[in-house]
Amino acid sequence: xxxxxxxxxxxxxxxxxxxxxxxxxxxxxxxxxxxxxxxxxxxxxxxxxxxxxxxxxxxxxxxxxxxxxxxxxxxxxxxxxxxxxxxxxxxxxxxxxxxxxxxxxxxxxxxxxxxxxxxxxxxxxxxxxxxxxxxxxxxxxxx
Amino acid sequence: xxxxxxxxxxxxxxxxxxxxxxxxxxxxxxxxxxxxxxxxxxxxxxxxxxxxxxxxxxxxxxxxxxxxxxxxxxxxxxxxxxxxxxxxxxxxxxxxxxxxxxxxxxxxxxxxxxxxxxxxxxxxxxxxxxxxxxx
Numbered sequence: 001x002x003x004x005x006x007x008x009x010x011x012x013x014x015x016x017x018x019x020x021x022x023x024x025x026x027x028x029x030x031x032x033x034x035x036x037x038x039x040x041x042x043x044x045x046x047x048x049x050x051x052x053x054x055x056x057x058x059x060x061x062x063x064x065x066x067x068x069x070x071x072x073x074x075x076x077x078x079x080x081x082x083x084x085x086x087x088x089x090x091x092x093x094x095x096x097x098x099x100x101x102x103x104x105x106x107x108x109x110x111x112x113x114x115x116x117x118x119x120x121x122x123x124x125x126x127x128x129x130x131x132x133x134x135x136x137x138x139x140x141x142x143x
Numbered sequence: 144x145x146x147x148x149x150x151x152x153x154x155x156x157x158x159x160x161x162x163x164x165x166x167x168x169x170x171x172x173x174x175x176x177x178x179x180x181x182x183x184x185x186x187x188x189x190x191x192x193x194x195x196x197x198x199x200x201x202x203x204x205x206x207x208x209x210x211x212x213x214x215x216x217x218x219x220x221x222x223x224x225x226x227x228x229x230x231x232x233x234x235x236x237x238x239x240x241x242x243x244x245x246x247x248x249x250x251x252x253x254x255x256x257x258x259x260x261x262x263x264x265x266x267x268x269x270x271x272x273x274x275x276x277x278x
């Protein structure tokens with residue numbers, strides 16, 4: 001089977017092994033991202049939640065994809081919560097889906113899971129600030 | 144990467160309609176296929192399905208979003224004459240290709256799809272059939 005056609009990862013922050021990473025698509029995240037907070041351009045649906053919880057990433061911010069039928073666009077938040085991973089989505093009206101840099105630079109938080117909420121991440125916050133809070137919490141944890 | 148086994152719902156010679164949850168699982172092995180997936184139809188999805196050489200694509204409109212970015216991939220495929228359409232995110236569950244195929248209602252079409260008689264309001268199944276028959 002051929003490798004799928006994928007983009008690249010950007011590291012925006014690093015402290016020891018902990019990193020804050022931007023990807024356009026969640027499928028670019030790999031096993032070696034298990035010490036990282038991930039900001040992705042992908043939707044926050046179940047498929048990404050299953051994948052990222054298995055990789056044991058340390059935080060996720062994705063696009064709410066308009067939330068949609070049965071809240072399918074944000075279904076990953078609950079899955080990640082069950083694995084103890086803070087997660088939030090940005091509104092699809094605030095940033096370009098499929099573009100992780102837009103999620104990070106322009107995104108406004110639209111939904112949060114309980115673990116993200118405990119870190120002080122709230123609806124309306126910028127994705128940057130939310131990612132910082134996840135990253136800071138991760139550094140504290142690993143100290 | 145997100146690995147998945149695609150469902151084949153129709154086949155005639157080398158042409159197929161296949162279902163994928165994620166467009167990122169589409170490879171050059173899908174070059175003769177009409178792909179129905181659970182992904183949004185953003186620019187990057189248009190680019191990756193074009194690179195794979197698909198014959199048609201139906202994805203989720205993800206609510207269309209900022210500057211219609213969630214359906215920007217339709218235009219990318221249109222530039223290469225490849226029919227593409229999106230289903231409303233209120234009709235099908237994003238990330239679930241079977242839901243796109245079984246429940247999806249078309250909310251946006253590109254020019255190449257329009258020429259095949261694919262219209263807004265049509266079922267995704269009918270739209271996929273039209274792409275398959277033209278492929």
